[in-house]
Amino acid sequence: MAQRSFGVSFGLLIALTASVLISTPAPARADDVGQIKVAKGAVHLERSGRKVPAPVGAKVQQGDVLVTGPDGSVGIIFLDASLLSVGPSSVLAIDRFVFDSTTNQGAFETSLKRGKLAAVSGKIAKQSPDAMKVRTPAAVLGVRGTEFLVRTIEPGD
Amino acid sequence: MRGLARAVALVLLALYGCATPAPEPKPAPVSKPARDDLIVLLPDPEGKAAALSVTHGADQRVLSAPYAAARIKEEGRLDTVDITPDEVNRVFGEVVAALPPRPVSFLLYFLEGKDQLTAESQQVVQQIFDEIKRRPAPEIVIIGHTDRVGTVPYNDALSLRRAEKVRDDLKNVLGIPAEQIQVAGRGEREPLVPTEDEVAEPRNRRVEISVR
Numbered sequence: 001m002a003q004r005s006f007g008v009s010f011g012l013l014i015a016l017t018a019s020v021l022i023s024t025p026a027p028a029r030a031d032d033v034g035q036i037k038v039a040k041g042a043v044h045l046e047r048s049g050r051k052v053p054a055p056v057g058a059k060v061q062q063g064d065v066l067v068t069g070p071d072g073s074v075g076i077i078f079l080d081a082s083l084l085s086v087g088p089s090s091v092l093a094i095d096r097f098v099f100d101s102t103t104n105q106g107a108f109e110t111s112l113k114r115g116k117l118a119a120v121s122g123k124i125a126k127q128s129p130d131a132m133k134v135r136t137p138a139a140v141l142g143v144r145g146t147e148f149l150v151r152t153i154e155p156g157d
Numbered sequence: 158m159r160g161l162a163r164a165v166a167l168v169l170l171a172l173y174g175c176a177t178p179a180p181e182p183k184p185a186p187v188s189k190p191a192r193d194d195l196i197v198l199l200p201d202p203e204g205k206a207a208a209l210s211v212t213h214g215a216d217q218r219v220l221s222a223p224y225a226a227a228r229i230k231e232e233g234r235l236d237t238v239d240i241t242p243d244e245v246n247r248v249f250g251e252v253v254a255a256l257p258p259r260p261v262s263f264l265l266y267f268l269e270g271k272d273q274l275t276a277e278s279q280q281v282v283q284q285i286f287d288e289i290k291r292r293p294a295p296e297i298v299i300i301g302h303t304d305r306v307g308t309v310p311y312n313d314a315l316s317l318r319r320a321e322k323v324r325d326d327l328k329n330v331l332g333i334p335a336e337q338i339q340v341a342g343r344g345e346r347e348p349l350v351p352t353e354d355e356v357a358e359p360r361n362r363r364v365e366i367s368v369r
Contacts, residue, residue: 037257037293057294073255077296077369081260087252116252120259130210138194138229142210147199148220149249155192 032059033097034078038085042069066092068115080106082122082132090115095135099124111135117150119143194229195248196220197240211235258292260369265323267362269306270315272322275359282326285366290331295368297333299323301342304361305354309344317342319364 036058045052046065052058054066060076068074068090075085080099086092091113099106104127110117112134125132125143132143136152200223201207209220211227213235218227226240246253263285265278274282289295301320303312320340327333348361 035294035296038255040255073251075255075257077257077260081369083256083259085252085255085257087249087255090252116249118249118252118256120256136194138192138213138232139196139227139235140212141196142212144208144210146201146205146207148207148209149195149197149199149245149252151193151195151248153190153193155190 031061032079033062033094033099034060034076034084036060036074036076038073038075040073041071041088043067043072043074060094062094062097064094066090066094078108078122080104080108080122080124082108082124083120084110085118086112087116087118090117092117103127106131108132109135112150112152113137114152114154119148119150121146192229192231195226195240196228197224197226197245197249199223199245260367261288262365262367263288265364265366266359267319267364269304269357269359269362272315272318286327286331289327289333289366289368292368295333295337297324297327297338298367299327299338299340300365300367301340302347302349302361302363302365303345304356304358305345305348305352306357307345313342313344315342316344319362323364323366 036054036056039054039056043054044067045054045058045060046067047061047063054074060066066074066086068086068088070089073085073087075083077083078097079101084092092115093111093113095111096107096109099108104123106124108124108131110133117134119134121132121143125145129144130142134141134143134150136150137154138152141148141150196209196211198207198209198220207221211218211220213229214233216235218235218237220227220237224240224242224245226238228236228238230236265282265285266275267273267278268275289297299320301316301318303316303319305312307315317340320342324335324338324340327338328335345361348358349363350358350360352358352361
């Protein structure tokens with residue numbers, strides 16, 4: 001049973017390696033998909049129907065809706081290194097964010113319900129063109145890279 | 158008396174005015190903005206190919222040149238338009254100003270077999286720390302590497318020690334809380350410059366600091 005001793009020592013090696021390589025627990029919660037880096041004026045998040053403050057340093061999750069007042073703007077860096085910012089009097093929903101940091105595969109979908117958005121796409125769009133999408137009430141954007149701007153004005157807004 | 162007469166005249170005029178149907182069209186639709194979506198592709202800062210597809214109903218346009226733009230002003234009409242950088246600044250200045258600084262990474266090099274920086278890296282470490290300090294709510298990942306001198310387990314431990322040394326300096330010098338810093342050691346597994354085993358290569362004795 002030479003196979004077995006190989007298996008055991010190999011397993012031990014993996015365990016040792018893992019204990020060496022993983023020294024600090026990841027600080028982010030599994031649900032967190034990005035962090036607010038810039039916040040100006042009136043800004044908040046809507047999460048599960050509740051209003052949540054959105055200061056610099058706050059984490060953003062899938063399903064969150066960013067809301068800014070007439071003097072508000074907010075900027076976020078996501079886990080795949082994409083950057084988004086939302087201008088004054090805007091509403092942006094983070095509909096879907098899935099990211100595998102090993103393969104860089106994932107999906108990133110947002111909806112700009114009103115207002116203005118600036119975006120710099122990250123690893124998700126680079127790995128899979130069209131895996132990043134932005135919707136407005138009138139249009140769907142497929143992102144192949146890298147920097148773009150969106151404004152949406154609804155009739156009667 | 159004159160004042161009163163004028164007031165009465167005004168009231169009569171108002172009543173008369175109300176009773177008469179206004180010949181002008183209703184002003185309501187003019188005061189409400191119509192739909193106006195504007196989508197602009199910006200130049201890629203590294204000059205790489207950039208593109209964006211815009212779909213409106215059954216229509217699709219692909220924007221692929223810097224400052225190519227699409228506009229939807231009414232249902233069923235998707236136009237491509239030209240926009241100048243000045244117009245972009247006017248419409249999008251505030252939102253562009255709110256974009257966070259781009260993620261960056263830095264390399265620091267070490268003396269052979271030690272967790273001590275080379276003289277050259279000691280010269281730039283403060284500059285790198287200052288750049289990290291300028292960033293709002295920095296999230297930091299530090300990954301240590303070694304060259305291929307020594308055993309794999311020895312290099313795993315050494316690479317982690319190097320990364321932890323930089324983390325401790327960041328903590329002590331800048332006061333960045335440890336939970337904002339992730340540390341890992343990759344040993345000799347990911348050389349910057351591939352070499353045979355047991356070859357001393359200063360460029361592989363490094364720590365990479367990624368900040369976002």
